[in-house]
Amino acid sequence: DAVSSVEKIDTITSTSQEGLSTVTIQFTQDADIDVALQDVQRKVNGILSSLPDNIETPAVSKMSMEDMPVLLLGATSDMKDTGFYQLTNDLIKPQLSKEAGVGQITIFGGLPRQINVNLDAQKLRACALSALEILQTIQSANVEYPTGTVKDKDLQYTVRLAGKFATVDDIRNLVVSRAKDGGEIKLSDIAEIEDGQEDYNTIVRVNGRKTIGLMIQKQSDANAVEVCQGIEEELRVLEAKYRNIHLHFTEAFNTSTYTVDSANAVKEDLMLAVLLVAGVMLLFLHSLRNAVIVMIAIPTSLISSFIGMWAFDFSLNLITLLALSLVIGILVDDAIVVLENIYRHLERGKDKRQAALDGRNEIGFTALSITMVDIVVYLPLSIVSGLIGGILREFSIVIVISTLMSLFVSFTVTPLLASRFGKLEELSRHTWMGRFGLWFERQYQQFTTDYLKLLKMSLAHPGRVLLTAAILFVLALSLIPTGFIGAEFMAQTDQGQLQIELELPPGTKIEDTSRITQDVEKYLSHFPEVATIFSAAGVSGRNSVATNSATLYVSLVDREKRMRSTSQIAKMVQADLARIPGLRPHVSQSSNGSAPVQIAISGPTWHAVSQTADRVLQIVSRIPGTGDVRLSSEIGQPEMQVQMDRAKMPTLGLNVANVGQTLQVALAGDTTCQFRDSDGTDYNIQVRLDQFDRSNTDDLGNLTVKNDSGQLIPLNQFTIITSGLGPTQIERRDRMYAIVLSSQAYGRAGGDIGSDITKALAKETFPAGISFDPVGNLKNQAQSFASLGLALLAAIIFVYLIMAALYDSFIYPFSVLFSIPLAIIGALLALALTQNSLAVFSIMGIIMQIGLVSKNAILLVDFTNRARENGYGVKEALLEAGRQRLRPILMTTLTMILGMLPLALSSSASSEFKKGLGWALIGGLTCSMLMTLVVVPVVYTQVDRIREYFAAVGQKLLQKSKSPLMK
Structure with a gap:
C-alpha cells in the first residue's frame, strides 16, 4: 500500500510465505529507475515504525532483465563442509566478485558454521525459565559498544566495553539465573551448546556429488560474454591455487555459450549469403567483371556501416549481426539497378564515361525513391516501446545505416567502376561460361515472351x-x-538447457526431498544427451526455499551431437517423472523456468480467488496443447493453528506479542546474536528448543510462556491448538489477491492456447470481482x-x-x-x-x-x-x-x-x-x-x-x- 503512490508503476506483485515477503514493482518503460528506487525507499522508510519490531529492515533493490544470472557453478573439494563453505564465502566469492562486470554472487548449499544453543524444555520448566528469557539473557551478555573517553596528561583514550563472547566456553558458562538455594544456573545446565553448523535447508549436488552452488549475475551494463570469459579464466587460477584440496568448478549453465554459438551461426549465414548473391550476379550478368562491380557494394557498405554502428555505440551482437546478414541481398539492389541502366546506355553506343553518367542520372531519382521507401519502413520499428523496443531499435538502425551506405556506393563507386572497367560482354560458344550464358539468355527470352503474353491477357x-x-x-x-x-x-x-522443478507434498522433510532428487538424477544420467546435472533440494523455482521442492538444471550436449531436441527430451522427462507417486514434476526449456502460458486470477478475497483458481485449473487442463498445468499457490501446507483465548489472557498476565515471540524463539529459533571468532569472523548463535522437543506436535501445548509475574503458563491453558492445511504462499497483484495459473505448451503455440483459455473462461460464470489477466x-x-x-x-x-x-x-x-x-x-x-x-x-x-x-x-x-x-x-x-x-x-x-x-x-x-x-x-x-x-x-x-x-x-x-x- 505504501509504495502504490509512486509514479509510473505498471504492476505491483507481492508473494508472502513463512518468514519472507517479497514485493516486486514493475515500472513503465519511460520511468527513471534510479529516481523510482529513491521514491520507493522513502515510502518504505516512512512505514518502518508501523512494522513489527522483530523483523529485519526491508531491503530495497532494483533489477532488470540485464541482471539475470549468467553463470551457475558447482564447487567441490576434499574439505569438510563448514571449512569449505567458509573458504567459498570468505575467499572464492570475493575473488570472483573482483572480475569486471560481475554484479551479485549468491551462494547456496553448503553448511555454514553456527553456534547452536539447543534448549531442553524439561530443564527450562524445572528452572522456571522460558526460551524468550534465555534469548534475552544471551543478547544482553553479548554486547560491545564505546562508553566514552578518558584523558591523561598526553593522550585521550576511547573506552570500549568488550562484552562479546570470546570463546564458545564463554557461552556455555553464561549464568542465566539463580536456583532457589542461591546456586548459579549456567546455560550449559539447561541446554546443549554445540560449535556446529546450520541445519540443512538446501542440499546441492553436481553430477551426484555434494557441492556448493554459486549463482553469478552481471552488472546491467556489462557484456555477458566478457563477464563469463573473465570468470572462467579466474576459475582456472583458483583451481590451480587450491589444487591441494582438489578444488573443482562445474558449470551448470552458461548463457554466454548460447550467445556465442548464435553469433557464430549468424556469421556463417552472412558469409553463405554473400556467396549465393555472388552466384546470382554471375548468372544474370554473365561476366565476372560485372559481378565484381556489383559485389563491391557489399564490403564497401558493410565497412561504412561499422562506422555508423560505432557512432550509435552498437556492438557486434546477435541482433546487429542478424540485421547485417539480412541486409546482404539489399545492399546490391541499388548497384544492380544503376549498373543495369548504365549497360542500357552502353548498348545505345555511348562510351563508358558518358553511359555511366547518363545511366546514373536517369535512374538516380528512382533509386533514391526506392531506398527512401525501404528506410521509412524501419522508422516505426526503431521507436517501438516495450520489452522488444531495444531489440528493434538496434536491428532497424543497423539496416537503415547499411541501406543508406549502399545507396551512396551505388551513386559513387558503382558508376566509377563501370566507367573504368565496364564493357558489353559478347557471349562466345567457345567457352563454357559463354555457352551457359547463351543458354540462360534463350531461357530468359522465352520467359520474357511468356510473361508479356500473360501480362497482355491480364490487362x-x-x-x-x-x-x-x-x-x-x-x-x-x-x-x-x-x-x-x-x-x-x-x-x-x-538452448540445450532443461530446468526441472520437483514438487512433493507440502511438509515433506528436506532429507526425503533429497532422496527423491537423487533418484531423478540417476534417471536423467541414463540419457545420452545429458552432459551435466545440477540439483538443489530445498530450492523451488517459485518459493525460493521450500523443503518439499527441488530444482534441477540439466545441460545437454551440443545439438549436433544429439538426435533429439530439447523439447522432445523435456516432454519425455515430464511424462516419465509424472508416473512417480506423490511427485509433481515441472519441466521447462528455459533457465528461468517460466511457462509460455500464464494467467493471473485476481479478486477481492483469498477464498474466492482460491476456489476460482481450482475451477480454472480443471478448465485449462482440458484445452489441447496444455501440459503441466499448475497454480502458483495451493491449499495443502500442513500447519498447526494456535487460537488464543483473548478474554483469558489478561487474567493470566499474558499478551499476544510475548506469546508470539516465545513460540518463535522456541520453534523457529533466533539468530540475532553473533559469535566473533579470534580471526574476526562473525557466526550466528542459534537459540531454540532441541530437536527432540520439536519433533512431536502433541508437545506443542506443553510449551510455557512467562507472564508479567514471572510464572510459567502452559500454552494449552489459554489456547486451542488444531491441525489444518494452509496456502503454500499468498500472492497479491495490484493490491488484489491473486493466483497465477501456468501451463507448458506442447505441439501448439502459446498464444493460441492463451486465446482458447480466454474463450473457455468467457463461457463460464465466476464470482463478482474476479478478473483474468495474461502475464x-x-x-x-x-x-x-x-x-x-x-x-x-x-x-x-x-x-x-x-x-x-x-x-x-x-x-x-x-x-x-x-x-x-x-x-x-x-x-x-x-x-x-x-x-x-x-x-x-x-x-x-x-x-x-x-x-x-x-x-x-x-x-x-x-x-x-x-x-x-x-x-x-x-x-x-x-x-x-x-x-x-x-x-x-x-x-x-x-x-x-x-x-x-x-x-x-x-x-x-x-x-x-x-x-x-x-x-x-x-x-x-x-x-x-x-x-x-x-x-x-x-x-x-x-x-x-x-x-x-x-x-x-x-x-x-x-x-x-x-x-x-x-x-
Whole structure:
C-alpha cells in the first residue's frame, strides 16, 4: 500500500510465505529507475515504525532483465563442509566478485558454521525459565559498544566495553539465573551448546556429488560474454591455487555459450549469403567483371556501416549481426539497378564515361525513391516501446545505416567502376561460361515472351485478376484464425538447457526431498544427451526455499551431437517423472523456468480467488496443447493453528506479542546474536528448543510462556491448538489477491492456447470481482503485437507519402501499395507451409517486406510514367516497362531471397526465431515478385481510369463555373 503512490508503476506483485515477503514493482518503460528506487525507499522508510519490531529492515533493490544470472557453478573439494563453505564465502566469492562486470554472487548449499544453543524444555520448566528469557539473557551478555573517553596528561583514550563472547566456553558458562538455594544456573545446565553448523535447508549436488552452488549475475551494463570469459579464466587460477584440496568448478549453465554459438551461426549465414548473391550476379550478368562491380557494394557498405554502428555505440551482437546478414541481398539492389541502366546506355553506343553518367542520372531519382521507401519502413520499428523496443531499435538502425551506405556506393563507386572497367560482354560458344550464358539468355527470352503474353491477357481481363488476388488474400488471412498459423511471443529456442522443478507434498522433510532428487538424477544420467546435472533440494523455482521442492538444471550436449531436441527430451522427462507417486514434476526449456502460458486470477478475497483458481485449473487442463498445468499457490501446507483465548489472557498476565515471540524463539529459533571468532569472523548463535522437543506436535501445548509475574503458563491453558492445511504462499497483484495459473505448451503455440483459455473462461460464470489477466509471455505478446501493428500501419502511411511526393499524385501511389497485400499472401503461406508461428520476428519480416516489395512496383510504375511522357499509350507503356524492368526486378528479388535463405534453412543455435523472420521475407518476396509483375500493371490501369474520371469531372465543373449563366 505504501509504495502504490509512486509514479509510473505498471504492476505491483507481492508473494508472502513463512518468514519472507517479497514485493516486486514493475515500472513503465519511460520511468527513471534510479529516481523510482529513491521514491520507493522513502515510502518504505516512512512505514518502518508501523512494522513489527522483530523483523529485519526491508531491503530495497532494483533489477532488470540485464541482471539475470549468467553463470551457475558447482564447487567441490576434499574439505569438510563448514571449512569449505567458509573458504567459498570468505575467499572464492570475493575473488570472483573482483572480475569486471560481475554484479551479485549468491551462494547456496553448503553448511555454514553456527553456534547452536539447543534448549531442553524439561530443564527450562524445572528452572522456571522460558526460551524468550534465555534469548534475552544471551543478547544482553553479548554486547560491545564505546562508553566514552578518558584523558591523561598526553593522550585521550576511547573506552570500549568488550562484552562479546570470546570463546564458545564463554557461552556455555553464561549464568542465566539463580536456583532457589542461591546456586548459579549456567546455560550449559539447561541446554546443549554445540560449535556446529546450520541445519540443512538446501542440499546441492553436481553430477551426484555434494557441492556448493554459486549463482553469478552481471552488472546491467556489462557484456555477458566478457563477464563469463573473465570468470572462467579466474576459475582456472583458483583451481590451480587450491589444487591441494582438489578444488573443482562445474558449470551448470552458461548463457554466454548460447550467445556465442548464435553469433557464430549468424556469421556463417552472412558469409553463405554473400556467396549465393555472388552466384546470382554471375548468372544474370554473365561476366565476372560485372559481378565484381556489383559485389563491391557489399564490403564497401558493410565497412561504412561499422562506422555508423560505432557512432550509435552498437556492438557486434546477435541482433546487429542478424540485421547485417539480412541486409546482404539489399545492399546490391541499388548497384544492380544503376549498373543495369548504365549497360542500357552502353548498348545505345555511348562510351563508358558518358553511359555511366547518363545511366546514373536517369535512374538516380528512382533509386533514391526506392531506398527512401525501404528506410521509412524501419522508422516505426526503431521507436517501438516495450520489452522488444531495444531489440528493434538496434536491428532497424543497423539496416537503415547499411541501406543508406549502399545507396551512396551505388551513386559513387558503382558508376566509377563501370566507367573504368565496364564493357558489353559478347557471349562466345567457345567457352563454357559463354555457352551457359547463351543458354540462360534463350531461357530468359522465352520467359520474357511468356510473361508479356500473360501480362497482355491480364490487362484484357482486369476484373478476373483483381478478384483472384482478393480471394488469395482472404484465404491467406484465414490461415491465422483456422489454426494453420499459430501465434506466440517468441519462438521456443533450443538452448540445450532443461530446468526441472520437483514438487512433493507440502511438509515433506528436506532429507526425503533429497532422496527423491537423487533418484531423478540417476534417471536423467541414463540419457545420452545429458552432459551435466545440477540439483538443489530445498530450492523451488517459485518459493525460493521450500523443503518439499527441488530444482534441477540439466545441460545437454551440443545439438549436433544429439538426435533429439530439447523439447522432445523435456516432454519425455515430464511424462516419465509424472508416473512417480506423490511427485509433481515441472519441466521447462528455459533457465528461468517460466511457462509460455500464464494467467493471473485476481479478486477481492483469498477464498474466492482460491476456489476460482481450482475451477480454472480443471478448465485449462482440458484445452489441447496444455501440459503441466499448475497454480502458483495451493491449499495443502500442513500447519498447526494456535487460537488464543483473548478474554483469558489478561487474567493470566499474558499478551499476544510475548506469546508470539516465545513460540518463535522456541520453534523457529533466533539468530540475532553473533559469535566473533579470534580471526574476526562473525557466526550466528542459534537459540531454540532441541530437536527432540520439536519433533512431536502433541508437545506443542506443553510449551510455557512467562507472564508479567514471572510464572510459567502452559500454552494449552489459554489456547486451542488444531491441525489444518494452509496456502503454500499468498500472492497479491495490484493490491488484489491473486493466483497465477501456468501451463507448458506442447505441439501448439502459446498464444493460441492463451486465446482458447480466454474463450473457455468467457463461457463460464465466476464470482463478482474476479478478473483474468495474461502475464508473462502472453502479456508481452499482446503488447508487442499491438506495437508492431501500429508500426505496420505507420510504415504503409510513410510509403504512401513518399510515393505521393514522387509521382506528385495522391492516386498513383495506390498502384504501388497494392504490392503489399500480395507480399502478405506469400508471407503467411510460407509460415503455414514451414510450420512457423506468427511471432515478433516473423511480424518484423512482414513489416520489412513492405519496403522491399514496393521497390519492384516503383520500378514498373516509374518506367511506365516515363514511357507515357515519351508518347506511349497506357498498355504499351506497361508492356514496355515489363520488358525493360523484368531483369532488374528478377535480379534484385532473387538476391534478397537467396541472401535470406541461409537464415531460413539454418539449424544452428537461435535458428528457431530466425526461421520465422527468414521464411516470412522469402515467402513475401517470392509471391510479390511473381504477382507484382502482373497485378500492379492491372491496378495501374484501373487507377489511371479513376484519375481520368475525376479529371473529366473536374474539367466539367470548371467549364460550368465559367459559363455565362454562372456568371
